[in-house]
């Protein structure tokens with residue numbers, strides 16, 4: 001080390017020692033009484049060989065303890081925690097803070113999985129974005145997915161409920177944000193009613209998977225470890241987009257899904273401006289002159305000068321644009337695939353805006 005004496009060396013900041021495995025967090029949301037607690041109970045009592053922590057994100061008054069007791073059944077009270085027979089834990093986090101979860105992990109040791117139930121009227125997007133902000137700070141947690149439980153009998157009614165001007169329908173928002181929906185209480189409806197609800201869910205969120213259950217009995221492998229926010233599921237995205245090209249019914253004024261595919265490559269800067277105009281500045285308008293309002297964004301994009309695919313993930317105003325591990329194959333056409341779920345969206349307008357940024361240089365280099 002010869003130059004050591006001359007200039008002060010830049011000392012790399014000691015990386016916070018991070019666990020090799022990050023713990024998945026699944027957010028469970030859904031309208032009042034849809035069957036969220038029933039789902040939690042079911043997951044906790046099923047064989048899963050995981051140490052699962054259940055966290056109830058209660059806002060306002062409401063008795064969280066009462067709720068946790070409802071979740072536990074076979075629980076033993078431990079501080080504000082309920083410890084279940086199979087090693088699961090249950091608690092309530094009133095201040096909705098991630099710090100609280102991290103403190104809990106320090107006190108109680110590591111879990112393998114965290115289920116976070118938000119109250120019926122909460123915006124799951126607000127909770128979801130906390131995890132991103134925190135992930136930047138080196139959190140031990142990652143967001144695995146958002147599950148929305150829907151009441152088969154009353155779900156449709158909740159969706160069409162008129163809201164005062166400018167207010168968003170909470171039930172529709174919860175579906176817009178969902179990676180998976182569970183239509184529960186199918187014992188209370190006939191096939192026609194079920195079909196109508198299914199169509200309504202699809203018309204809001206064209207990407208979402210739908211399960212149908214009684215007493216929230218699900219196959220655990222279909223609800224845990226979804227990896228919805230990973231940068232890996234681009235094959236699935238392409239598949240879904242293909243499916244969506246066929247039929248897309250939509251109910252005017254409501255939340256809907258728009259998708260488009262554009263070949264070529266876009267510069268990262270231009271893309272950021274496009275996304276920020278859409279999500280932050282809200283400069284894009286539909287044909288009626290109403291500003292587009294995006295709740296969920298997803299996409300695979302080809303960035304100029306990059307060999308690897310980039311993935312867009314967004315919840316409300318917060319978004320991430322990250323390079324994936326997957327390179328574009330030689331000679332493979334580079335196709336940008338984008339999905340936006342929200343209000344007042346017009347896919348053609350967005351596609352035109354996007355097209356204006358794209359260059360069709362073969363290798364995406366300029």
Ligand SMILES: Nc1nc2c(ncn2[C@@H]2O[C@H](COP(=O)(O)OP(=O)(O)OP(=O)(O)O)[C@@H](O)[C@H]2O)c(=O)[nH]1
Nearest residue numbers: 031032033034035036037038120184185214215216
């Ligand atoms: N008929 C029928 N009832 C169900 C089913 N699943 C749950 N329930 C009942 O629906 C009621 C509400 O279920 P919960 O699991 O407490 O619903 P929740 O979404 O946690 O409710 P909140 O926390 O109050 O928003 C309970 O009385 C359940 O027993 C089902 O598949 N069929």
Ligand SMILES: [Zn+2]
Nearest residue numbers: 068090091092
């Ligand atoms: Zn609890």
